[in-house]
Amino acid sequence: MAKESTKSREERAKSSTSPEELEKFAQDKEMSVRQEVADNANTPVSVLEKLAEDQHWDVRFFVAKNPNTPDSVLEKLAEDQEDWEGIYVRQEVAENPNTPVSVLEKLAGDENEDVRKAAEENQNMSASALEKKTVVDDKAKALLVESLKKTAEKINKWISDSETTLALGAAAYTVWEKERENGTFTVKKNGKSEEIEGYIMWGNKSSVILKWWLPDSASAAIETLEKDEWSDREIEYDDNEWSGSSEGKSSVAFDANDNTIENYGDFEGGGDIQVVDFGSIYGPSSLTITYENDQEVVFESSGGDSWTVKIADGQPEKIADYQAVLEVTRILLNCQQ
Numbered sequence: 001m002a003k004e005s006t007k008s009r010e011e012r013a014k015s016s017t018s019p020e021e022l023e024k025f026a027q028d029k030e031m032s033v034r035q036e037v038a039d040n041a042n043t044p045v046s047v048l049e050k051l052a053e054d055q056h057w058d059v060r061f062f063v064a065k066n067p068n069t070p071d072s073v074l075e076k077l078a079e080d081q082e083d084w085e086g087i088y089v090r091q092e093v094a095e096n097p098n099t100p101v102s103v104l105e106k107l108a109g110d111e112n113e114d115v116r117k118a119a120e121e122n123q124n125m126s127a128s129a130l131e132k133k134t135v136v137d138d139k140a141k142a143l144l145v146e147s148l149k150k151t152a153e154k155i156n157k158w159i160s161d162s163e164t165t166l167a168l169g170a171a172a173y174t175v176w177e178k179e180r181e182n183g184t185f186t187v188k189k190n191g192k193s194e195e196i197e198g199y200i201m202w203g204n205k206s207s208v209i210l211k212w213w214l215p216d217s218a219s220a221a222i223e224t225l226e227k228d229e230w231s232d233r234e235i236e237y238d239d240n241e242w243s244g245s246s247e248g249k250s251s252v253a254f255d256a257n258d259n260t261i262e263n264y265g266d267f268e269g270g271g272d273i274q275v276v277d278f279g280s281i282y283g284p285s286s287l288t289i290t291y292e293n294d295q296e297v298v299f300e301s302s303g304g305d306s307w308t309v310k311i312a313d314g315q316p317e318k319i320a321d322y323q324a325v326l327e328v329t330r331i332l333l334n335c336q337q
Contacts, residue, residue, distance in 0.1 A: 006262070009033045017042045031056045038062035045070050052077060057085035064092035071100050078103050084176070084281050087112045094118035101125065111305060113228065155297060155311060155332065164291040166214035166333065169221045172243065172286045177206050177278035179246075183269040185253065185261055193265070198255040200267060201276070204246040208278065211239040214289075218333035225287070225326060231279035283322055289332050297332065299325045 013025040013036035026037045026047045031054075037043055038051045039062040052063045052073045057080070063069055064077045074096060080089040093099055094107045095118045107119035119125060179202040184195050212221040220236035227235070253261040287299040298310045299319070307325050308316040319325060 006030050006032065010036050013037045014040060016040065019044045019047075023047050026051055031058060034059045035062055038066060041067060043068060049073055057082055057089055060089050061085075061092055064089050064096060067096070067098060069096065069098070071098075071103070074099050075103050078107055084174070087115060087281065090115045091118050094122060097123060099124060155328065164293040164295065166218070166289070167292045168288075168290040169212040169214050169218070169333070170209050170288045170290070171221075171225060171284040172207065172209050173280045173284050174282050175206055175208050175278045175280045177204050177208075177246070178202070178276045179204060179273050180276050181269045181273045183267055185255075185264040186266040186268075187261065187264045196255050196261070196264075198253060198261060200269075201252050201254065202273075203250040206242065206246040206278070207244040209241045209243055210235075210237040211241065213238045214333065222326075222330060222333060225284065225329065228283070229279065229281040232277055234279075287325065287329065289329070299329070 009025065009028060009030070010033050013022065013028070013033050016022050016025070019042075022037050022040060022043050023046075025033055026043075028034055028037075034051060034054060034056070035058050037047065038054075038059050043051075043066065045068060048063050048066060048069050051059055052069075054060055054063075060077060060080060063073065064080075069077075074093050077089055078093045078099075080086040080093075082089075090107060090110060090112070091114055094104065094110075094115050099107075099122060101124055104119045104122050104125050107115055108125070110116050110119070180199050181202065182197075182199045185198050186193055187196055188194070210224065212218070214221070217236070217238055224230060224235045224237065253264060253267070255261055283301075285301045289297045295312045296310075297312075300308050300310070300316070301322075302308055305321040307319045307322060309319045309325075309328070310316045319328070
């Protein structure tokens with residue numbers, strides 16, 4: 001009997017109404033099949049509870065989205081912290097119409113803006129909870145304005161005293177990059193080994209520093225710094241520098257005609273690896289504005305929405321949040337809104 005293809009199992013998992021069949025597909029070795037089970041509105045609660053523990057965030061994402069997912073599982077998924085992938089999982093919990101108010105209130109204070117917004121817009125969010133959050137937000141804005149004024153005054157005085165001009169802006173990002181590595185695959189056909197030319201597309205988490213020459217590229221720098229997420233095809237920058245090692249997350253194999261190779265015994269790479277594209281769904285972890293006298297204003301994230309600013313050789317000082325960083329940066333680059 002011929003082995004059932006992955007595509008066929010995906011389609012069956014997507015449309016099945018049988019609890020027994022769905023439980024079987026939930027144990028499939030292919031992530032894409034388990035993903036279809038997690039997205040199926042007929043999937044039993046007991047199966048969703050197991051899939052909520054899946055190692056692949058894609059599966060947990062659809063569990064968070066499923067209308068049958070119980071409160072206890074939604075509460076657990078609301079704390080998903082796997083790198084950037086956890087943001088998507090928490091956002092789906094925040095958008096799920098069955099998520100309880102207690103969970104939504106926690107997500108309304110999430111470090112990610114998209115998660116917070118989704119929680120606030122959920123129909124289950126109580127009016128009293130939103131009112132309470134509004135009061136807290138108003139107080140935070142008042143503190144931000146006061147902090148911003150003091151920081152801007154200090155930086156403007158330093159710039160005036162230094163009599164210097166802008167030279168370089170550099171922002172450090174955690175990125176998801178796609179790399180292509182050409183090489184030779186060893187596959188088995190009719191019981192014999194055969195070599196096939198092709199390539200592997202690697203999905204890696206890495207770090208990159210984007211650079212802008214100032215003041216000419218000030219507007220391009222601000223446009224990128226304002227984005228919640230971007231790909232390198234959507235932004236302008238003058239140079240980049242890779243920093244730190246890459247952490248492999250996934251890979252897909254293709255032959256020379258771009259057809260997927262599902263099973264192969266070995267792969268011998270050609271040595272050269274090309275970065276095809278990269279992007280980020282995080283804000284920067286640091287931002288440095290350098291002047292012609294080699295002095296710097298350095299903003300650094302200290303976790304969550306907390307930031308510090310260091311002017312020249314001074315001591316790091318707290319700054320309200322990333323929005324405050326943006327406001328001060330606009331002042332420095334003469335790009336006020």
